Amino acid sequence: MASSGARRRPLAVPQPDPALSVPPRVGEQIQRLRSERRMTLDDLSRAAGVSKSTLSEIERDKANPTIAVAWRLTTALGVSLDSLFAPPKTPEAITVAGPHDTPTLSGHDEKYQLRVWGPIDLAGKFEWYELILPPGGALVSAAHEPGTREHLTVLHGTLEIETAAIVKRLKTADTARYAADAPHTIRNSGKGEAKALLVVIHG
Incomplete structure (x- = not known):
């Protein structure tokens, strides 16, 4: 029988993943996708139906897009909405093309x-x-x-x-x-x- 004076071990509290505690840089992602497609701010603004000033604020992470605006932007960019919020993949040190x-x-x-x-x-x-x-x-x-x-x-x-x-x-x-x-x-x-x-x- 255990002694009544024995100390109980504290329960282990799971620690949050540091990567998940940082919000995704949506504006940076949008700017990268736009640059890859060689679209100007005007091009994406017209294609998505989002004002140029709003788009500029989003890309500089000065404003967060609503889900509706994010959907219009990703549709214009030809990517899925969930990919916009996915954490960036760590690039491989060496890639080989056969x-x-x-x-x-x-x-x-x-x-x-x-x-x-x-x-x-x-x-x-x-x-x-x-x-x-x-x-x-x-x-x-x-x-x-x-x-x-x-x-x-x-x-x-x-x-x-x-x-x-x-x-x-x-x-x-x-x-x-x-x-x-x-x-x-x-x-x-x-x-x-x-x-x-x-x-x-x-x-």
Whole structure:
């Protein structure tokens, strides 16, 4: 029989998860989603039917949206309402994309093949590709936005780059750097397949 003077152990009180005690930064989430979709404040304001001033206050976490306003914003952004309040996922330290995860673009009549190595969220800012051209194949490009530059490194074979009425011939391991805000063409001038790394830095 236990002594009447024995002390009872205090009941363990569960501690709240610190992550759950911090409210989600809804405004920050909305701003991130809008930026990813390249929408301006005006674009999202019109699409969601929310005034620009209100949207600006929400994005700066100066005001909390009602459920109705949050629903209109998420609908305009193409995401579910619950995803807006979900805690952000911790990014993986290393992500690996296999061959089947790499999009490939083929030109008309298979005159070129572009393997998109850059992540989709950098499209329109910084892009890099593996360019494969059969003999006589060519990648013909219209002018990109002002200030855009391309960097072309030949990995195998022989290529020609033509821009502004100037033609330069490149061999394996050569790199050409040129303005891409004018029409330009990359052409395989050799007898075998050519392969190159193409980096596009948008202005």
